Amino acid sequence: MAITKETIEYTAHLARIELKPQELEKISRQLKGILDFIDTLKRLEVKDIAPTSHILPINNVLREDIPVKSLSAEKALMDSPSQKGTFFVVPKIIE
Amino acid sequence: MELNILTAHELTNLLKNKKTTPEEILSSLEKRIKSVDSKVRAYVRLTEPNKLNDNNELNGPNCFLKGIPVSIKDNICTQGYNTECCSKILEGFKPPYDATVIKKLKQAGAVILDKKTNMDEFAFGSSTENSYFGPTHNPWDLERVPGGSSGGSAAAVAADEAVWALGSDTGGSIRQPAAFCGVVGLKPTYGRVSRYGLIAFASSLDQIGPLTKDITDCAILMNIISGCDSYDATSVDITVADYTKSLVNDIKGIKIGIPKEYFVEGLDLEVKSIVEEAIDKLKSLGAAYKEVSLPHTEYAVPVYYIIATAEASSNLARFDGVQYGLRIPAKNIIDMYKKTRDEGFGQEAKRRIILGTFALSHGYYDAYYLRALKVRTLIKQDFDKVFNDFDCIVTPTSPTAAFKIGEKVDDPLKMYLSDIYTISANLAGIPAISIPCGFTKKGLPVGLQILAKPFAEETLFRVAYTYEQNTEWNKRKPKL
Numbered sequence: 001m002a003i004t005k006e007t008i009e010y011t012a013h014l015a016r017i018e019l020k021p022q023e024l025e026k027i028s029r030q031l032k033g034i035l036d037f038i039d040t041l042k043r044l045e046v047k048d049i050a051p052t053s054h055i056l057p058i059n060n061v062l063r064e065d066i067p068v069k070s071l072s073a074e075k076a077l078m079d080s081p082s083q084k085g086t087f088f089v090v091p092k093i094i095e
Numbered sequence: 096m097e098l099n100i101l102t103a104h105e106l107t108n109l110l111k112n113k114k115t116t117p118e119e120i121l122s123s124l125e126k127r128i129k130s131v132d133s134k135v136r137a138y139v140r141l142t143e144p145n146k147l148n149d150n151n152e153l154n155g156p157n158c159f160l161k162g163i164p165v166s167i168k169d170n171i172c173t174q175g176y177n178t179e180c181c182s183k184i185l186e187g188f189k190p191p192y193d194a195t196v197i198k199k200l201k202q203a204g205a206v207i208l209d210k211k212t213n214m215d216e217f218a219f220g221s222s223t224e225n226s227y228f229g230p231t232h233n234p235w236d237l238e239r240v241p242g243g244s245s246g247g248s249a250a251a252v253a254a255d256e257a258v259w260a261l262g263s264d265t266g267g268s269i270r271q272p273a274a275f276c277g278v279v280g281l282k283p284t285y286g287r288v289s290r291y292g293l294i295a296f297a298s299s300l301d302q303i304g305p306l307t308k309d310i311t312d313c314a315i316l317m318n319i320i321s322g323c324d325s326y327d328a329t330s331v332d333i334t335v336a337d338y339t340k341s342l343v344n345d346i347k348g349i350k351i352g353i354p355k356e357y358f359v360e361g362l363d364l365e366v367k368s369i370v371e372e373a374i375d376k377l378k379s380l381g382a383a384y385k386e387v388s389l390p391h392t393e394y395a396v397p398v399y400y401i402i403a404t405a406e407a408s409s410n411l412a413r414f415d416g417v418q419y420g421l422r423i424p425a426k427n428i429i430d431m432y433k434k435t436r437d438e439g440f441g442q443e444a445k446r447r448i449i450l451g452t453f454a455l456s457h458g459y460y461d462a463y464y465l466r467a468l469k470v471r472t473l474i475k476q477d478f479d480k481v482f483n484d485f486d487c488i489v490t491p492t493s494p495t496a497a498f499k500i501g502e503k504v505d506d507p508l509k510m511y512l513s514d515i516y517t518i519s520a521n522l523a524g525i526p527a528i529s530i531p532c533g534f535t536k537k538g539l540p541v542g543l544q545i546l547a548k549p550f551a552e553e554t555l556f557r558v559a560y561t562y563e564q565n566t567e568w569n570k571r572k573p574k575l
Contacts, residue, residue, distance in 0.1 A: 008449065015408060015452040016415065017445055018433040027446055030507055034450065037508055038397040041466055044473070051468030052475060054299050054329075055285050055524030056549075061328040075191040079419035088417050091428045 003028070003035055098123035100255045100572070102308045103163050104315060110162055117162025120258075121206060124164055128210075128256045131575045134237055137251035138210045139169060139228045140177055160319070161204030166257035168248050169211035170218060171303065172292035173197055176209040180294050181226040182216045184439025185420040194292020195327065196261060196303050196320045203319050212260055213247030217411065218268055218296045219443045220244050221513045224504055227441065232500070233275060234573040235539055239497040242272030248306045249276040254575060259307040259316060263293055265300045266399050267493075267517025270529035273306055274492035274542020277531045277571065279313050279559070280306045282517075284549045285524035286331035288317075289324030297406035298329075300399075300521040309569055310530070310560045314338035317552065333550055341556035344564045347381035349557070352485035356392035357516055363495045369533035369541045370491045373562070377489065380561055387485065389477040394470050395519045396511055401454045401467035402522070408451030414439065446507060475523045482548040487558055490516050492529040492542030520546055528555045531568040540568075 008028045012019050019027065073086040082089040098106065098120050109115045132138055167173060170180045172190035174197075179185040197207060215225035223231040223246025231246045233239040234254040241250040245262025249272035252260050262269040264282035273280025281304045288303045295301060305316035318339065323332040353374060358367060378384055416422035416435035423434040440448070454463040481488060493513060503510040520527040525546055532543035543562070547554040563569055 003453070007453070011449050011453045011456060012445075013433075014456060015448050016412075016429070016432040016436055017440070017448060018437040019445070020437075023442075023445075027442075027449060030446060031450055031453075033508055034400065034511075038401060038463065041394060041397050041401075041470055044391075044394065044470060046466055046469040046473075049469040049472050051465055052472040053468055055475065055522075056329070056331060058329070061325075063325065071191055078191060079188050081416060081420070081422035090417055091424075091426060091431055093428050 003032055099127040099258070101258070103160070103258050103312045106163055106258065107159060117206065120162060121164055124256065124258070131254055132256055134232060134575060135234055135250050135254050135256065136229065136231050137212055137247045137254060137256055139181060139213050139226070139247070141210055157202060158204035160200070162206060163204070164206040164208055164258050165200055166208050166212050166248060166251050166260040167197070168245055168260070168262045169214050170263060170294045171196065171261060172294070173207055173209065173211070178211065178294070179227075180217045181214050181228055182439065182441065182444065183227045183421060184414045184435070188419045190292070192292065195289035195324045197292065199319050212245070212251050212257070215244035215246070216441045216444050217294070217407070218244040218263060218265055219407070219447050221267070221271060221510050222498070222500075222503065223247060223272070224500065225441055225443045230500055233497045234575055235277065236497065236537070238499055239539070240275065240500050242275035242493070242497065244268040245280075245306060246272045249273050249278055249280065252276070252278045252306050252308060253573060255572070259305060259312050261303055261320070262306050263296075263301055263303050264521065265296050265403060266521050267514040269304045269306060270517050270527060270542065270544060271493050271514060273529040275497040275540065277540030277568070277573075278306055278308060279310055279528065279530050279569070280304065281313050281317065281528045281552070281555070282520060282526060283317065283321065283552060284526045286329055287526070287550065287552070288320050289322070289327040289330045291324055291326035295410040297403040298410065299406060300403060310556060310563050311339070311342055313528070314342055314556050336553055338552060338556050341553040342560045343557055344561050345381070346377065346558055346561045349382040349487065349554075350485045351377060351382050351384040352387035352481045352488045353384055354389045354392065354481075354488060354490060355386050356389055357490040361494050361512070361515070362491060365535050366491050366495060366541050369535070370543060373532040373543045374489055376566065377558070377562060380565055382558070384489070387481050387488070389481065389519070391470065391473045391477050392519065395474055395522060396515055398467045398470045398474065398522060399514075399518045400450070400511060401463050402471065404447045404451030405454045405464050406451070408448045408455065411444070411448055443507070471522050474519055478519070478523045478525060478548075486547065486554050488546040490544045490546070492516060492544040496535045496537070496539035496541055516544060525549055526552045526555055528559050530559045530562060532562070532566070533568060534571070
């Protein structure tokens with residue numbers, strides 16, 4: 001599948017990454033090569049194969065409903081670039 | 096005596112017999128780091144000499160590692176000490192908690208080094224060149240890479256700047272650097288070791304594991320870090336064996352499969368003949384071997400670069416300038432995310448996040464992600480079939496010995512292919528170990544990979560230990 005520069009630009013936006021024009025150019029070129037390589041997977045017939053998203057049988061892990069101590073707000077906030085009281089501070093999101 | 100060249104089990108014996116002290120061990124390590132790390136650059140953020148842990152008061156039978164230092168990859172959380180995944184976006188991050196493996200090591204009395212080992216940013220790479228702090232150099236040839244992404248851990252152990260170390264392995268990130276640096280590296284079965292506190296790259300593939308100077312140390316470290324953990328719902332509740340009991344010098348009756356797909360074009364001829372010699376050695380020690388087939392081997396790399404990048408794109412969404420690390424201020428929040436992530440992530444991280452986002456995005460999901468998950472099933476079935484008849488599989492760890500710094504840096508696809516022999520174990524969730532098995536004419540180490548069925552680490556230890564006891568490769572040291 002051919003991938004266009006516009007698709008990469010849109011995908012970068014979805015991933016919330018700003019790309020400079022020359023970066024977009026380079027990454028588009030490299031991803032094209034990588035996707036061509038990945039397309040070798042199309043040689044296989046997989047219609048009746050079940051997907052493996054997890055290698056072990058996965059079950060819900062339950063425990064007794066006993067409260068345990070968790071991180072304090074102060075500790076949880078200590079690495080934030082901007083905080084106030086018990087909140088993270090971000091630019092205004094509601095007009 | 097130079098204490099820094101010894102293994103952990105040798106050091107614990109000296110400590111037990113009061114022939115040395117924790118202070119002497121640590122200072123010998125610090126001295127070594129000071130004299131060679133300007134060349135090797137195995138560690139990042141080299142600051143003041145390490146202090147002995149404040150868990151010095153620990154005593155008792157479970158405290159058998161008291162005073163033994165352990166070096167930690169920069170993506171495993173150590174409370175209060177920088178853990179940055181060698182990325183600018185996590186600059187200054189001091190985790191408010193310890194990873195489960197760190198907690199277990201502390202309970203055993205080990206001294207956690209607060210300087211961490213170098214790695215490819217977020218473990219994205221096979222050479223440690225993608226580190227924000229610059230590359231690590233291979234102790235055997237400083238112009239070459241140590242492998243990656245746990246290149247700092249492998250180089251530190253090889254250069255005797257570490258007694259032993261922890262790394263993480265998503266597609267070969269412990270085994271390939273272990274092979275390039277001539278040390279032992281184990282990727283445990285998926286779910287054997289808790290991932291709590293390992294900064295996630297690809298959650299269905301990641302495992303923490305040891306890099307050590309010999310098999311005995313590898314077994315001791317696995318005894319400590321293995322086990323089910325209520326903080327990691329994917330860790331498995333299967334009893335952990337005492338792996339040191341598998342250290343027996345006997346492989347009579349062991350059945351080894353040699354997959355023909357691993358010995359084709361692309362494998363360096365010198366590496367091939369060294370690995371074949373190692374297989375002959377195993378035979379002479381009593382193992383039986385036969386050629387087997389893992390027919391979907393050629394698809395492992397493309398499957399991996401869909402699944403691993405898809406999971407990474409999701410896991411790395413949390414680095415947005417809000418909770419930790421770097422923030423580039425902007426007027427609105429979307430621009431803040433975008434500018435922070437542009438400035439904070441390196442080239443390879445951006446490439447992988449975009450590729451993974453693409454593979455998961457509307458219109459491409461079925462063609463890429465879902466197809467990759469299906470081929471993953473086929474790869475796993477290949478292994479299941481072989482393990483019906485064989486105890487383990489033996490292959491080269493990597494198609495070449497260590498390559499030159501800069502050689503593959505502009506060609507991501509070429510770099511990805513250096514993991515061609517290690518990736519399948521992560522996709523199938525099985526344990527695999529790399530052990531030194533010889534040297535090229537240029538004096539570069541070559542690794543032998545042994546793979547076994549899920550939770551059969553004991554088989555790996557038995558085969559690896561027998562090989563080690565009957566060879567001398569792990570006794571060679573690089574000249575620095």
